[in-house]
Amino acid sequence: MVIAAAASNITTDQQALLALKAHISYDHTNLFARNWTSSTSVCSWIGITCDVNSYRVIGLNISSFNLQGTIPPQLGNLSSLQTLDLSHNKLSGNIPSSIFNMHTLKLLYFSDNQLFGSLSFFIFNVSSVTTIDLSINGLSGEMPREIGNLPYLARLAFATNNLVGVAPVTIFNMSALKEIYLLNNSLSGSLPSRIDLSLPNVETLNLGINSFYGTVPSSITNASKLSDLELGVNLFSGFIPNTFVNMADNYLTSSTPELSFLSSLTNCKKLKVLILTGNPLDGILPKSKGNLSLSLEIILMDNCSISGNIPQVVGNLGNLLVLELGGNNLTEPIPITFSQLQTLQALGLTRNKLAGPITDELCHLARLHSLVLQGLNRFTSALPSTIWNLKDIMFINVSSNSLNVVIGLNFSRNNLSGDIPITIGGLKNLQQMFLEYNRLEGSIPESFGDLSSLEVLDLSKNKISGAIPASLQKLLYLKHLNLSFNKLEGEIPRGGPFANLTAKSFMGNELLKMLLLVIVLPLSTALIVVVTLTLKWKLIECWKSRTGPSNDGINSPQAIRRFSYHELLRATDRFSENNLIGIGSFGSVYVARLQDGMEVAVKVFHQQYERALKSFEDECEVMKRIHHRNLVKIISSCSNDDFKALIMKYMPNGSLENCLYSGTCMLDIFQSNVLLDEDMVAHISDFGIAKLLSGEDQLSIQIQTLATIGYMAPEYGTKGRVCTRGDVYSYGIMLMEMFTKKKPTDEIFIGELSLNRWINDLLPVSVMEVIDTNLLRGEERFFAAKEQILLSVLNLATECTIESRDGNGADMEDQRKRNSKWTVEN
Numbered sequence: 001m002v003i004a005a006a007a008s009n010i011t012t013d014q015q016a017l018l019a020l021k022a023h024i025s026y027d028h029t030n031l032f033a034r035n036w037t038s039s040t041s042v043c044s045w046i047g048i049t050c051d052v053n054s055y056r057v058i059g060l061n062i063s064s065f066n067l068q069g070t071i072p073p074q075l076g077n078l079s080s081l082q083t084l085d086l087s088h089n090k091l092s093g094n095i096p097s098s099i100f101n102m103h104t105l106k107l108l109y110f111s112d113n114q115l116f117g118s119l120s121f122f123i124f125n126v127s128s129v130t131t132i133d134l135s136i137n138g139l140s141g142e143m144p145r146e147i148g149n150l151p152y153l154a155r156l157a158f159a160t161n162n163l164v165g166v167a168p169v170t171i172f173n174m175s176a177l178k179e180i181y182l183l184n185n186s187l188s189g190s191l192p193s194r195i196d197l198s199l200p201n202v203e204t205l206n207l208g209i210n211s212f213y214g215t216v217p218s219s220i221t222n223a224s225k226l227s228d229l230e231l232g233v234n235l236f237s238g239f240i241p242n243t244f245v246n247m248a249d250n251y252l253t254s255s256t257p258e259l260s261f262l263s264s265l266t267n268c269k270k271l272k273v274l275i276l277t278g279n280p281l282d283g284i285l286p287k288s289k290g291n292l293s294l295s296l297e298i299i300l301m302d303n304c305s306i307s308g309n310i311p312q313v314v315g316n317l318g319n320l321l322v323l324e325l326g327g328n329n330l331t332e333p334i335p336i337t338f339s340q341l342q343t344l345q346a347l348g349l350t351r352n353k354l355a356g357p358i359t360d361e362l363c364h365l366a367r368l369h370s371l372v373l374q375g376l377n378r379f380t381s382a383l384p385s386t387i388w389n390l391k392d393i394m395f396i397n398v399s400s401n402s403l404n405v406v407i408g409l410n411f412s413r414n415n416l417s418g419d420i421p422i423t424i425g426g427l428k429n430l431q432q433m434f435l436e437y438n439r440l441e442g443s444i445p446e447s448f449g450d451l452s453s454l455e456v457l458d459l460s461k462n463k464i465s466g467a468i469p470a471s472l473q474k475l476l477y478l479k480h481l482n483l484s485f486n487k488l489e490g491e492i493p494r495g496g497p498f499a500n501l502t503a504k505s506f507m508g509n510e511l512l513k514m515l516l517l518v519i520v521l522p523l524s525t526a527l528i529v530v531v532t533l534t535l536k537w538k539l540i541e542c543w544k545s546r547t548g549p550s551n552d553g554i555n556s557p558q559a560i561r562r563f564s565y566h567e568l569l570r571a572t573d574r575f576s577e578n579n580l581i582g583i584g585s586f587g588s589v590y591v592a593r594l595q596d597g598m599e600v601a602v603k604v605f606h607q608q609y610e611r612a613l614k615s616f617e618d619e620c621e622v623m624k625r626i627h628h629r630n631l632v633k634i635i636s637s638c639s640n641d642d643f644k645a646l647i648m649k650y651m652p653n654g655s656l657e658n659c660l661y662s663g664t665c666m667l668d669i670f671q672s673n674v675l676l677d678e679d680m681v682a683h684i685s686d687f688g689i690a691k692l693l694s695g696e697d698q699l700s701i702q703i704q705t706l707a708t709i710g711y712m713a714p715e716y717g718t719k720g721r722v723c724t725r726g727d728v729y730s731y732g733i734m735l736m737e738m739f740t741k742k743k744p745t746d747e748i749f750i751g752e753l754s755l756n757r758w759i760n761d762l763l764p765v766s767v768m769e770v771i772d773t774n775l776l777r778g779e780e781r782f783f784a785a786k787e788q789i790l791l792s793v794l795n796l797a798t799e800c801t802i803e804s805r806d807g808n809g810a811d812m813e814d815q816r817k818r819n820s821k822w823t824v825e826n
Helices: 002-022 031-035 073-077 097-101 121-125 145-149 218-222 260-267 287-291 312-316 336-340 360-364 385-389 422-426 446-450 470-474 496-500 565-571 610-614 616-625 656-661 724-740 755-762 780-800 810-825
Strands: 024-026 048-050 057-061 068-070 083-085 090-093 107-109 114-118 131-133 138-142 155-157 162-166 179-181 186-189 204-206 211-214 228-230 235-239 251-253 273-275 298-300 322-324 329-332 346-348 353-357 370-372 378-381 395-397 408-410 417-419 432-434 439-441 456-458 480-482 487-491 511-513 521-523 529-531 580-583 587-593 599-605 634-640 643-649
Touching: 002 024, 002 057, 002 073, 073 097, 312 336, 336 360, 422 446, 446 470, 470 496, 565 587, 565 599, 565 634, 565 643, 724 755, 724 780, 755 780
Parallel strands: 057 083, 068 090, 083 107, 090 114, 107 131, 114 138, 131 155, 138 162, 155 179, 162 186, 179 204, 186 211, 204 228, 211 235, 235 251, 273 298, 298 322, 322 346, 329 353, 346 370, 353 378, 370 395, 408 432, 417 439, 432 456, 456 480, 487 511
Antiparallel strands: 024 068, 048 057, 521 529, 580 587, 587 599, 599 643, 634 643
16 A cells, blocks of 8 residues: 555656646757656656655756746645755746645745746745745735744745835744845835844845835844845935945945944954945045955945045955945045055046056056046056056056056957947057957047057957048058958048058958958868969950859750840849848849749849959959869859859858758758758858969969968968868868857857867767757657767867867878868768
């Protein structure tokens, strides 16, 4: 009978869990489909804990699986459950009331989901519960008084919801409570006058970002176990009690001009954080501030109407990480004792009345990454040359001061973001500015045209957009300009220093209208090969199509003919948007349906590229001489003074990028492509115009390669040598992109982290973390086989992208040579 009862109970638990599985609408890892099956024991399922004696489910923890779906009422049938953790997912809907039939429940975690509805009083009938965390959801309504019925509750967290009304007094009269998190709601009410007696064991009380009002009770000082008090952004008023708190953005004042409450904090030996931002303290900093706890790490007292000077004794706070005193009325110079703050990471003194020089001592704070001194200060003389000692600096702002000499700025290879400050244009003596390899956005300020002494400007590898300001033509001393790999658009100025610049200064800006084009032609052993060809500057009417045997009909007698402009106009319905299939840097591509039924692609070159159009004859001649099974076939061309186009074989399945990154097209592991024909065979298209390097009608063997960023083999940058072994590297990168659905230029790959290094670090243990999960869709019984195939493909890709060990690339090329042979044979 006992065995039968146990079997019945575990069957009930299994059915409850399978109901939860059925309510999961999205599981990106597919773990539940593979693991939670009726053919295996419930106690072996992922996230499940069973009691070894009763053989009942006592723990359910599926936190952080990125699950979407709802919570079924059947989950309440887990009548022996003690721990329920569904946190950090995307579950939605209401919390079913059946959950609160679990009278054995102790830990309830639903935090960080998308649950909504009002709080049910049923939750407070589970008397055994010790932890309730429903933070970061969309719960609404008032907090019920029945919360006081939970005698063992030690942690209560309703932070970041939509709760309203007066917080019930019962929550401040629960002796077992240690942690209360109610921040970021719309709760109101006042605190009890003897909070130390009603919450004798409280360690954390976080009521920030609500509408609590009244005075802060002085008895809070007697709460001997309280270590974290957050009351910021409320409506508290009156004097600040002599305690350590975060009471930012209230209406608190000091009882004395010297902010005496700070002196009382000298006895708080474990004090780490002091936040008083936004309170009208209206006083001066006492000298005793330097006697505060040596464990103090953060002081935020900005916008507090503090006047006077910064006491020298602040230098005694040797463990300080952040000091923010901005928006006050502080005067006199920065104390030289700041040099003692060797752990300081962020210093904010903006919008004060500080004067004198920016001291050299600031430049010896080795860990400083944010220095903000701008606005209404009166710092004078030059920035100290030692400012470049700040190796970890990520943000510095000294604008709107009286600095008169800055000759160089180098903030390259950081994580700077946002717009470039226009105030930089006021640095008349600036000669060099390096801001490359950051995340800067917005446009290049027009004020840069006022940097009359500028010789070097490098803004490359950012996200800068808009047009290049015409004002830069005034920079007569500018010798080096690098704006490459941004999002610039429009025309490149022609005057001033721009007359002597090459296209290398502007490459990687797809919408930029270049007057000088320096582009290489990609081909492939498997997908990509880089070829360089010479140019002639001539105009032609049109050229005859290539000849030679073919099996696809493109080079049949019917296809070998000229195309007139009017014929193309009719076949594309006057180049209508309905027939537009792609827009590139130098032209638009349309599908054309000819009268004989043939479909072709017509690439129409943009007319603004005047010099490029003059080379049209040479590019056509180039196309005639190139034959490769993975190149899009060029059928013919059409050209006159106002129109130039190439007619190419039409690829009905579009591009690799469309298939990888569109929501309507997905590839499985048996398909690969760049541009796809009707049989999903890969082809390369969109040929560029090559750089003239070695005379007419000759190929340049040694080149400085300007291949697509992210796909180029490392040795190209040092040797510039084009070879099939380098193509294997590009092939490996393309494999990685297809099977992970991540571009090598994805913004997650910064610094030393690249696509191939990311994959190499995670394989073979974490193959599921890198692959595109769409590749595993289909029948479950083939899952393991598919996973092994993917691992093999990614291993091949990492071998194809092996990096040099001896620095000269020899071993790398030899290894890729072997991989190239394997690739061709297989």
